[in-house]
Amino acid sequence: MTHLPDRSETTGRCFGYGGLGPRDDDARRWVRDAIALLNRDAHRSADTHLIRLSLPALAGLEIYLKDESTHPTGSLKHRLARSLILYGLCNGHIGPRTTLVEASSGSTAVSEAYFARQLGLDFVAVMPRSTSASKIEAVARYGGRSHLVEHPAQVYDAARQIAAETGGYYLDQFTYAERATDWRSNNNIAESIYSQMAQEPYPVPCWIVMSAGTGGTSATLGRLIRYQGHDTRLCVVDPENSVFYDNYLSDDCALTGEHGSAIEGIGRPRVEPSFLPCVIDHMLKVPDAASVGAMMALSDHLFRRVGASTGTNFYGLCWIAAQMQARGETGAIVSVICDDGNRYGTSYYDAGWLADRGIAPEPYRDQIARFLDSGVWQPLG
Incomplete structure (x- = not known):
């Protein structure tokens, strides 16, 4: 006799209808109304800003940051x-x-x-x-x-x-x-970036730089780049104590780490199912001190605080910009402001908190500040 799998063996059982079956009219109406409510909420929200940084020292390079901190809940x-x-x-x-x-x-x-x-x-x-x-x-x-x-x-x-x-x-x-994010449309950060870039000097970025937490955003970006046939390359930046970078190099999905990432929101101690290295063109791994230092340098430039995961992104962006500049290349680079730095007043912006964890960001803060002011990348260590 052929075994027919139970729903829970395939798509997962239907949850939480409180005694109502999934085909019950009351349950269907509630779900329909819930979806309409979420769609109304999205319709009331404008898209997030794409900020162009004014960096005269980086001649021929246009630098942009997609500011996801302006969502109603303050983050990507x-x-x-x-x-x-x-x-x-x-x-x-x-x-x-x-x-x-x-x-x-x-x-x-x-x-x-x-x-x-x-x-x-x-x-x-x-x-x-x-x-x-x-x-x-x-x-x-x-x-x-x-x-x-x-x-x-x-x-x-x-x-x-x-x-x-x-x-x-x-x-x-x-x-x-x-898989929950429709990478071809509907609430898609990648589509939004390309739409907002359409009238810029370089409408198609040379690089998009993004860190990974679940891996969902990098998957969305990489898929849409291929789907629309763009020449953009995707760089994913990984913090300390995350296994994504090692998975990218080794293809070993069983990798695990002993410690969690000190950079909230990104980096994982295991390879998450949503992380898709096959859509990534290049990866960097950066020290936590570099993430925090870049966070501080960018906050100085923007006159407002950003979070440490944004610092990870920005450190990777600056490294890419330095490589392009050294090769005499021109074009646009886009990255993301993940959230508002005011959430971290008692952590990344607290000198005592950083000292307790052995994070010394000042050399990296100075490195990024010099690069933004002079266009000269001075490697550390």
Whole structure:
């Protein structure tokens, strides 16, 4: 007799309808209304700014930053959170009484809490205890609760367990980020970048530079670059204690690390399912001190604070710009401001916090500042 797999063996069981079957008219109406609510929220929001940096010392190079900190929840993860919840709704996993659960280092959880509140759903964020206090507070302000674990690698199992205990749905950004986002359209950062670049001197960037947390954004960028036939190359920058760079070099998806990344929101101690090295053209690995130093130098230039993951991006962008300049190349480079630096006043912008962790950013801050002012890249070490 042929074995027909149970729904849970293939697409996952239908969650959280509180006794209503997924085909029940009341449940269908609730899901339809929930999707309409999310679409109205998106329609009320303008696109995020594309900032052009004025850098006369980098003659022939145009530098741009896509400012994702201007989303209603203050980070790049706003797009992802909306996509993940739409994915759960349209796949029949989220109903009117479903508890939403996520494993996160902070920003995704903040954005998901925002959307859960709009839908009237309970939300639980499973985060490392090291997550910045402002992110934990933001989850609470949106009506969610935080479950803190000691080590970043513990977030996955804890989130699954809470979802099972509550009869809820584990949103699982690390698995579904690359598939929940429609990389051809609909809330897509890559499409937005190319649309905003259309009237610039170099409409097609030579490089887009991005760090990876889930890997979903780099997957979206790399796929759209190929789908639309652009000559753009994608550089992904990885922080210390992340295994993405090593996976890119070795193709070993079983790699794990002993420590979590000190740069919130990016870098992982395991190779996440959404990380797709095959769509990446080049990777860099940078010290945490370089990420924080570049964060500070860019904040000085913008006259406002950005976060450390933006510093990782910007350090990679400056390295790419230096290589292009040395080869006499011209063109545009685009990267991303991931979130607002005011979230990190008690961490990356606190000298005592940095000293306790052995992070000394000043040499890298000076290196980036000199490069922006003079166009001269002076390697350290």
